[in-house]
């Protein structure tokens with residue numbers, strides 16, 4: 001290798017180190033700015049049982065999406081202010097140390113006022129029943145119709161700590177202390 005090609009190779013290697021590398025679709029390397037540097041995401045195998053084979057599996061629609069869409073197993077009509085417990089046709093086995101969180105979809109919320117009453121609904125690692133979504137129509141006038149197969153919410157799977165509670169007489173001092181509930185003002 002000549003000195004010129006050697007110095008080019010070194011410069012390229014240094015640039016790659018400085019700029020970091022991400023993987024589009026986890027396969028094609030793409031250079032990005034340092035502020036965007038990240039490593040490939042942790043992969044978590046998740047066993048899913050389809051209780052309704054006519055509905056697709058919940059999957060991340062695009063690389064980088066946090067949630068997997070949950071679909072309605074039944075047609076439902078939500079009158080203004082009405083809520084319903086909607087079956088999704090899937091049961092899952094989340095590994096211990098993780099949990100699923102049923103979150104609203106922002107498009108349904110912004111356009112139609114549709115939210116999840118208990119957002120985020122918590123799906124425990126030990127739960128093997130059908131995942132259900134408690135959807136609420138917050139719109140004061142518009143009825144919202146859900147058809148079987150519609151995407152109604154999204155499931156985000158996250159790590160959770162198994163906490164060991166230790167009772168104490170005093171807690172350590174912090175800058176915030178017991179101030180909360182708007183104590184820092186509005187702006």
Ligand SMILES: O=c1ccn([C@H]2C[C@H](O)[C@@H](COP(=O)(O)OP(=O)(O)OP(=O)(O)O)O2)c(=O)[nH]1
Nearest residue numbers: 102118120121122123124127130131132133134
């Ligand atoms: O939006 C949700 C929330 C919960 N669940 C399922 C999974 C979860 O593991 C189980 C119990 O949920 P949670 O602990 O929130 O219910 P609870 O009202 O405290 O009932 P339980 O006494 O059964 O724990 O119900 C859903 O399918 N969707």
